[in-house]
Amino acid sequence: DAKTTQPNSMESNEEEPVHLPCNHSTISGTDYIHWYRQLPSQGPEYVIHGLTSNVNNRMASLAIAEDRKSSTLILHRATLRDAAVYYCILHYKFYFGSGTKLNVKP
Amino acid sequence: EPEVTQTPSHQVTQMGQEVILRCVPISNHLYFYWYRQILGQKVEFLVSFYNNEISEKSEIFDDQFSVERPDGSNFTLKIRSTKLEDSAMYFCASSTERGPVYGQFFGPGTRLTVL
Numbered sequence: 001d002a003k004t005t006q007p008n009s010m011e012s013n014e015e016e017p018v019h020l021p022c023n024h025s026t027i028s029g030t031d032y033i034h035w036y037r038q039l040p041s042q043g044p045e046y047v048i049h050g051l052t053s054n055v056n057n058r059m060a061s062l063a064i065a066e067d068r069k070s071s072t073l074i075l076h077r078a079t080l081r082d083a084a085v086y087y088c089i090l091h092y093k094f095y096f097g098s099g100t101k102l103n104v105k106p
Numbered sequence: 107e108p109e110v111t112q113t114p115s116h117q118v119t120q121m122g123q124e125v126i127l128r129c130v131p132i133s134n135h136l137y138f139y140w141y142r143q144i145l146g147q148k149v150e151f152l153v154s155f156y157n158n159e160i161s162e163k164s165e166i167f168d169d170q171f172s173v174e175r176p177d178g179s180n181f182t183l184k185i186r187s188t189k190l191e192d193s194a195m196y197f198c199a200s201s202t203e204r205g206p207v208y209g210q211f212f213g214p215g216t217r218l219t220v221l
Contacts, residue, residue: 034209038149042214042215043195043197043199043212043213043214043215044141044149044197044199044212045212046209046210046211046212049209087149094139094141094149094151094210095151096141096148096149096150096151097148098148
């Protein structure tokens with residue numbers, strides 16, 4: 001299974017942009033990049049996914065490197081509600097690593 | 107907005123007892139999944155289900171586990187003889203299609219406590 005590497009934790013100030021990185025150097029040509037988040041005491045929540053092109057939706061943007069070996073989830077204006085663990089996932093069986101715990105300071 | 111629901115939210119059982127965890131996936135979804143998360147640990151894939159059959163399962167999903175779609179709406183996970191180490195949050199998920207193109211939508215989970 002293709003694995004991902006994410007920082008264990010990151011901190012952001014409220015209403016500032018947040019860039020959450022993910023490295024996936026062993027990604028295959030058909031692997032989609034998915035991002036999920038898990039708020040405290042809740043189930044994982046779909047955020048965004050993409051293959052090659054950058055993607056935008058109402059929750060976030062996904063920037064994918066040209067070689068696809070890394071990607072960045074962008075929260076344009078972090079809110080306190082965005083404090084969660086963010087997972088970058090490649091395989092459709094959704095191997096969840098440890099993710100990045102995002103702390104948002106007021 | 108449609109969502110996956112799970113019942114009960116918390117289940118307490120004695121070791122060796124059978125438990126059934128219930129899920130109602132999003133109505134037009136065709137693929138169903140169970141995951142578990144032991145407290146403080148990673149989310150782990152258990153099984154995927156499509157067209158009334160298991161399509162994939164992990165090493166965790168041994169003979170003590172079974173899944174069923176007894177009617178057009180429910181999707182259940184049965185643990186035949188619970189062990190202490192089965193204590194975890196169990197999440198159901200569903201998707202419109204299988205594969206990496208489509209996102210999965212998760213329920214709020216059932217917390218299983220085995221005493």
